[in-house]
Amino acid sequence: MAAAAIVLSPVKTPGDYHRIVSPTLNIPTDVARPIPVGLLSCQRDPLLRQLDTYAVDAFPLQADAPKKPPRKGAKLPRLEGTVLQVILHDTIIFPEGGGQPSDVGYISVGSSMTLEVFEAKRIGGHAIHSIRFPTLDELQKAQLLLPTGTNVVVTLGDNGCRRRLDHMTLHTSQHLLSAILEQRLQLPTLSWSLTIHPSPCYVEIPRGLTPEEVFLIQEETNALVFEGRRVHIEVEELHVDNIPGVAKLDNGRPVGKALPSDYTGGVKRTVVIDGVDRNPCCGTHLPSLHNLQLFLLPHTEALSRSSTTSARLYFLAGPRLITHLTSTHNQITQASSILSCGAPQVPGRVLQVVEERKAAEKRAVDLESQLVSIVAKELLHSVTQVNGERFSAHVHRNDDPLVFLATIASEFTRLWIASEHTSKQYLLVFTSSPTSQTTTSTTLVLVFGSEDASVKEIGETLKLKLAVKGGGKGPRWSGKWTGVWKPAKEGELVDKAVGGVPI
Structure with missing residues (x-):
């Protein structure tokens, strides 16, 4: 049987753990007064799980008044019920301090009521226990059960002990x-x-x-x-x-x-x-x-x-x-x-996978570069084959990211400037949808052309006709459309919009 690691803690705190070294310092015994932080049971006996003690005071938490009115439109803080603050004669619920977060636990009043303490803090020299209630009425009922001198039992509970x-x-x-x-x-x-x-x-x-x-x-x-x-x-x-x-x-x-x-x-x-x-x-x-x-x-x-x-x-x-x-x-x-190897071989196998991925990414980049060149040359050929001085087209693709479409546009522009047909004007619209679409799918739209005014006009038309969200400047305009893209519907609207632009 494999050995299991266990964290053991003493069952009981040694008697000489807590040592009062001042001859005049004593732990208060008047149950109507709270023992000050520094002498609490949680600090004298940190392994204690339960303590019989007495209530000293109970009062609702008073929210601080805002220093200035909230600005118009600002969200107000959400209030989750109301909070009762309780001071006890002694406690095993440590109040936040010294870099250590607060304990959590319970305060029980006989068998009639058990209150969950979600936080304890030190205010001055006293430990204040905070208990949240869903309504003010329930808070007031609990407050009535906690007059000064009421016997209560404080426990950490399993979560509090852990x-x-x-x-x-x-x-x-x-x-x-x-x-x-x-x-x-x-x-x-x-x-x-x-x-x-x-x-x-x-x-x-x-x-x-x-x-x-x-x-x-x-x-x-x-x-x-x-x-x-x-x-x-x-x-x-x-x-x-x-x-x-x-x-x-x-x-x-x-x-x-x-x-x-x-x-x-x-x-x-x-x-x-x-x-x-x-x-x-x-x-x-x-x-x-x-x-x-x-x-x-x-x-x-x-x-x-x-x-x-x-x-x-x-x-x-x-x-x-x-x-x-x-x-x-x-x-x-x-x-x-996942890697089909023993645990000691995981680092080496991960390194192998990373190197293979780098090589695959480089191959993908090279292939994309070749594809960009091919698509751009085909578009340029289409432009040169059209009679007249104006050309417009809509090209739909699948699963292409916007950066890939933009790279095609850049390569096409470079080839067009280097060609002998720079006198011809053009306007091109690229759209790209996922192969598998849902009602939340995003179709990318990229418009580019030789005339800024035409690009802006087609962009505004797509915003009006298709509710494409986007914008642009100069010879490029890009946007996004949400939904299931249908060639016979959305695609046809783009075709008509492109054909209607006088370039």
Whole structure:
């Protein structure tokens, strides 16, 4: 039986994971007051799935008044129902912050009501849970069931647990990756992004990495992962002397972000990876590096901001890495099946297919060039065989793109100028329809001639008679017609229009 890759997480958070290091800092016990962000259960015990707590306040979301009236004809934002915002004494639903997206989950009031939390945010020092209702009446009924002191149960649910594990794994991996980049290559992390699942996340660093450096960093980080270095949180009171500072590069670019100006929680959290890193952070983190399996994508993406440059180093870990490996394996397996070869032979077979396609495209270009010359010469011969000084014709073709028709027109014009019949005037209309047509098929129309006025006149006639949409300038006019092109109907109308132009 083939081995399967599994991401294991501890069943229970160790008792010494969350450490309050300030002797005067305590977790509020008054259930009528919210515990500040920094001391929430989701931050003290990131593996907790359910929590009994109490409602503190519930109020409808007040939409911000527009700063100025919308301009005439502008689309107004679409409102999807109404939103109730709930403050709890404590919560296991992490409010967005520290570069980490919000958790999702549920708030249950006894057996009578379960509310789905689609988002949680930090406002000042409080966690605000947002719940959407289809109508204001339903929102008001829920609000009445959440007076201060009401006992509620907060759960993450299956989706919330998967989301939490994904976010924790990647956030802890980012701290580890940033620490090793700083220590081994003296490259600070300027910013980072926990992207939407299942995309790779990235750290932004001052320069790109060589393949050798990528290998080095990946080896170093995973050596610590295999050791299973422990992670814990140290919490203290936030005051003027211990506010985390933000370093700057020589070019003035800040390294990371400062504490949000609206943060009023009064709590400073430091994430500690034993023997590796200490970094202020409000996010949720795994209590161990076990099973992170950090993987760096072996390329960096260069960025340019006016006079400064930086690069993005992408990475995957935990469940998202498993998803990536599964998807990649399935793609390689499918490709090997299509190419009738083993997975190791896919790159070579793809290269062979690409080379064969290039050769086929070159042959097609050569044949098209010969065909253009033949068609243009036949048209020129038709012009020279007509008595008189004027010639007009409609030529219908199938499956020819507009660029091919335009190439024929250019070659015909070149041959006509080089001939001895430049005194003869001409007007030609090319149409091209798909071989298999439907009511949404597009027929291309190209008009060209020796006199600009005649070209413009026939173009306007086709717009009026056939509702062809197009335009042009000088000796060429092009357009499109939608529908099923019938030679006995649309084709005949073009024939008549061409014949009616006095050239």
